[in-house]
Amino acid sequence: MPVDPSETGLPPNWEVRHSQSKNLPYYFNHAEKTSRWEPPAGTDPEKLKVYMAKYHSDTLVETPAGQPGKIRAAHLLVKHRDSRRPSSWKEAEITRTKEEAEEILKGYEKRIKAREISLGELAMSESDCSSARKRGDLGYFGRGDMQKEFEDAAFALDVGEMSPIVSTASGFHLIERLQ
Structure with a gap:
């Protein structure tokens, strides 16, 4: 309907x-x-x-833990006009520059580190990824499932830890290891 x-x-x-x-x-x-x-x-x-x-913000379905070699992470993505797909659920055409995108994400990083807001809460309204509806949760993934820069950063994190800003072909990310 x-x-x-x-x-x-x-x-x-x-x-x-x-x-x-x-x-x-x-x-x-x-x-x-x-x-x-x-x-x-x-x-x-x-x-x-x-x-x-x-x-559409509470549609997350939990996946059972204990999947060998897999981790679970959430992220907040800010795309720019040079991203491999410069559009998102929020904007049909993203026109900001790489530098503007990185500055936006630095502002989000500052707010998260100040404990003003969590990555998941901010992702719901600000992430350019469709995972925004799930608080940025990407579910479980293993090696080879994500872009190399993203994967390397995510696998290097401890549970509960947030990455510095990571640049991939998709844009700029903050990544939080969930499991």
Whole structure:
């Protein structure tokens, strides 16, 4: 049942659905029968942010611990115009520079270190990754599942520890090891 576009901020014929296989929300155009992970052009990012926080922020499904060689981490991603996919659930086209993206993430890092807000809380509204709905939680992953720079940083962390800023082809990340 499509939701009123004035609530979601999505253009006509678009709605938010939930992927059972990835446990993540995605965008579906019921007129064209097409889907995508990033919001379509013409989306109102502020309305979408409010809608997603209200209806899609607690969809995390726990995976049992004890998977050999796998860790669980969350992250906060800030993309820039040179990212491999310069769009996100918040913005159809990301135009900020690399330097601007890094400065934004430095500000988030400062707030997290000051214990003003947690990485997970901040990820829900500010991360450019679709994992934002799950407080940045990427679930369990092993070696070879992520980009090398991300993986190396995540595997080097102790549980509960946060990485310094990590640059990958996707953008800039702060990573928190969960398990």
